[in-house]
Structures are given as C-alpha cells and as structure tokens.
Amino acid sequence: MQLLINGEWQHLEDTRTVSELLDTLGLAGKRVAVELNESIVPRSTHADVTLADGDQVEIVHAIGGG
Amino acid sequence: MTESTRLDAPLTIAGRTFNSRLLVGTGKYRDFDQARDAITESGAEIVTVAVRRSNLGQNPDEPNLLDIIPPTRYTILPNTAGCFNARDAVRTCQLARELLDGHNLVKLEVLGDEHTLYPNVMETLSAARTLIDDGFDVMVYTSDDPIVARELESMGCCAIMPLGSLIGSGQGLLNPHSLSLIIDHARVPVLVDAGIGTASDAALAMELGCDGVLLNSAIAHARQPVVMARAMRQAVEAGRNAWLAERMPRRTLARASSPTEGRINA
Numbered sequence: 001m002q003l004l005i006n007g008e009w010q011h012l013e014d015t016r017t018v019s020e021l022l023d024t025l026g027l028a029g030k031r032v033a034v035e036l037n038e039s040i041v042p043r044s045t046h047a048d049v050t051l052a053d054g055d056q057v058e059i060v061h062a063i064g065g066g
Numbered sequence: 067m068t069e070s071t072r073l074d075a076p077l078t079i080a081g082r083t084f085n086s087r088l089l090v091g092t093g094k095y096r097d098f099d100q101a102r103d104a105i106t107e108s109g110a111e112i113v114t115v116a117v118r119r120s121n122l123g124q125n126p127d128e129p130n131l132l133d134i135i136p137p138t139r140y141t142i143l144p145n146t147a148g149c150f151n152a153r154d155a156v157r158t159c160q161l162a163r164e165l166l167d168g169h170n171l172v173k174l175e176v177l178g179d180e181h182t183l184y185p186n187v188m189e190t191l192s193a194a195r196t197l198i199d200d201g202f203d204v205m206v207y208t209s210d211d212p213i214v215a216r217e218l219e220s221m222g223c224c225a226i227m228p229l230g231s232l233i234g235s236g237q238g239l240l241n242p243h244s245l246s247l248i249i250d251h252a253r254v255p256v257l258v259d260a261g262i263g264t265a266s267d268a269a270l271a272m273e274l275g276c277d278g279v280l281l282n283s284a285i286a287h288a289r290q291p292v293v294m295a296r297a298m299r300q301a302v303e304a305g306r307n308a309w310l311a312e313r314m315p316r317r318t319l320a321r322a323s324s325p326t327e328g329r330i331n332a
Contacts, residue, residue: 006119025122031132032120033165038157040164058119060161062131064101065116065147066091066233066282 004056018046021057032061074310077278079255080171080203080224082141084111087272088302089143089257091282095291098134104285105135108295114143114173114280117162142166143205145173150186152176152193159197172197173227173259173280175207183233183260187214191221198222207259210244212251219254226252227259227280230271234283236263239270249275265294265301272305273313 003010003021015021018041022028034041035058041049051057076083090110095101105113113135121128135142144162146155159172176193178186185208197204198221205225206218215226228248231237238261239245249256255277262268262281271279279302288294 006122008122010122027120027122030120031130031165033117033161035157035161040160042164043167058161059122060117060165061120062115062142062144062162062165063118064092064095064131065145066093066114066280 001051001053003051004054006057006059016050018049018051018057021051022046022059025059027059030061032059034059074306077255079112079205082171084141086111086299086302087278087306088268088299089114089278089280090285090295090298091280092131092135093282094286098129098131100291101131101286102134104291104295105140107292107299108285109299110140112141112143112280114145114282116147117144117158117165137166137169141171142169143171143173146175146193148177149175150177150179150189152189152196155189155193156196156200159202160200163202170201171203171205171224173205173207174223185209185229187211191217194218194221194223205257210241210248212244212247215248215252215256219252223254225255225257225277227257229260230258230267231261233260235261236284236287237261238263238267239274242270242274245271245276246274262298265297268298268301269305269308272302273308275309278302 001012003012015024018034037056076085077087086109088108088110089112090105090108091114092101146158149155149158155176163170174193176186176189178184187209194204194206203224205227206223207227208214210228218226230239257278257280258271258276259280262284268279285291285294
C-alpha cells in the first residue's frame with residue numbers, strides 16, 4: 001500500500017489502521033496529531049480508522065515558535 | 067481601596083485569567099534547557115508553540131517541547147506561523163486542537179510574504195470567521211489598522227494582537243499612535259505581538275494601555291536570554307503600573323519641583 005505521509009510516498013505492508021501506522025513509524029505513544037485526507041483523526045479513533053492505498057496522512061507535533 | 071493598595075485586575079482572555087501580561091514564544095533558543103530557563107524567568111503563563119510535521123524515522127526518542135513546557139502548567143498557545151492562506155491556517159489550528167486534547171485557544175497569523183511576514187488581512191479575516199464558527203477562541207495577529215482591528219473584534223476574536231513592527235525585526239513600536247487608536251476602542255484585550263526588541267519597547271506598549279505583550283526573538287536572540295527574560299517581565303510590570311498610575315501631563319516649559327518661597331536670594 002502506498003501512503004503519502006508528510007509529503008513523501010511510502011510503501012507499507014501490514015499497516016491497516018492509524019494506530020498501526022504510528023507504531024510502524026515509531027510514533028506510538030508520542031504526542032502527535034494525525035490528519036487523514038485533510039480530516040482530523042481523533043486520538044480515540046486511531047485504532048479503528050483504516051488506511052487505503054493512496055491516502056494522504058499528516059502527522060504533526062509541537063515545536064518551538066513565536 | 068486606597069491609592070497605595072490599588073491592585074491590578076488579572077488579564078482575562080476568553081474567560082481564562084492570567085496574572086502575567088507577558089506572553090512568550092518558544093522558538094530560536096539554543097536548546098530546550100535554555101528555552102525552559104528563559105520561559106521560567108519571564109514569568110509567562112501563556113506560551114506559544116508552532117505545529118510542524120513530525121520527523122519520520124529520525125530520532126524517535128528526541129525530547130518533546132511539551133515535556134519542557136507542560137500543558138498542565140502553562141496555557142499553550144499554538145500558532146499558525148508559516149501559513150500564507152486561510153485554509154492552511156485553519157487546518158493547522160484543527161491539528162493543534164487535536165494535539166492538545168481539545169484545547170481551543172489559538173494564535174491566528176496568516177502571513178502575506180516571506181520578506182515582511184506582514185499579515186495578509188483578507189486571509190486573516192476569512193480564517194478567523196471559519197475558526198470562530200468551529201468553536202475556537204482566536205487571538206489574532208494583525209496589522210496596526212484600527213478598522214481591521216474593529217472588524218476582527220466584532221467577528222468575535224478574543225484578543226487583537228497588532229504588530230509593533232515586523233516579526234523578528236526588533237524595531238519596537240513604529241506607530242504608537244495607531245496602537246493607541248486600537249487600544250482606546252477595543253473591548254477585548256489588545257496585545258502587541260511582534261517587533262519588541264528590548265525592555266523599553268515592552269514598557270512603552272504597556273504604558274500605552276496594552277493589555278499584554280507577546281514576544282519571542284527579543285529574549286531568544288539576546289546574548290543572555292535568561293537575563294532578558296527577567297528584564298521583559300520587569301518591563302511589562304513597570305509599564306502596566308505606569309499606565310495604572312496615569313502619568314503626569316507633558317509640559318512645554320519647566321516647572322520647578324522645589325518651592326520658590328524661602329529662597330535665600332529672595
């Protein structure tokens with residue numbers, strides 16, 4: 001399955017849900033927010049929301065800024 | 067209440083109250099330790115952060131900014147820095163709200179170009195309307211145009227934040243008269259956001275009657291950020307007290323402070 005993650009195409013197998021994606025990326029348990037095809041995916045639904053080929057995912061966190 | 071015990075009211079923004087009127091950013095510090103020390107010294111209770119794509123596959127154990135400035139202790143104010151249109155700014159705020167477990171206070175800034183980082187007022191107005199309809203409390207970075215400020219307030223923004231001068235320029239308040247026009251007519255807090263270079267700039271903003279000051283570079287880019295953080299805290303307090311005290315009128319000519327009666331040459 002091809003996913004556009006933070007602007008870069010990645011080929012991922014065995015990654016069915018948002019939770020599994022975060023796990024694969026080493027971001028499980030981190031304070032991040034996820035957007036799927038420009039819609040917010042609430043943290044409480046990460047385990048239920050499934051991914052499809054061609055999906056666009058944004059994963060963001062807080063950094064220093066003014 | 068006697069004159070000497072006159073106490074200031076807390077700063078109230080969208081129903082939240084704060085004792086500090088200095089808001090600080092978290093960008094441009096050497097490292098997290100320096101950021102934490104400076105923010106602590108500033109006494110700020112509201113701290114801005116930016117929202118950016120997470121690094122994938124790199125440094126999975128890198129420290130998180132929100133561990134340094136925990137949301138349990140600070141009011142985190144996510145910004146939309148780097149957004150040049152309303153759509154990106156709205157998306158950024160929605161991501162921030164998710165990131166912060168439903169926290170709905172944001173700093174909206176929609177920029178016009180890379181050179182000036184001047185606010186794009188049309189896009190700012192559009193984004194503010196969408197965000198307010200979506201339940202956000204919007205503190206809005208804007209130009210020092212009093213008519214635009216009035217529009218943003220009537221739309222429902224919870225704080226108006228005109229620039230003193232360009233972001234990161236350290237040029238201070240280039241148009242205090244314009245800021246005064248905004249302050250005098252606003253019924254929501256007015257905070258100078260951007261342009262503060264040193265303590266006297268922050269004090270002047272408060273003497274004009276601003277409700278608060280938001281700054282980042284002036285502390286982070288000082289040679290000694292922690293010392294400047296202290297100076298800014300003191301300047302904001304001094305400026306606020308000077309405004310509460312209501313300064314003496316300016317006069318063209320001298321007026322002696324010592325009595326004229328009883329002089330030995332009389």
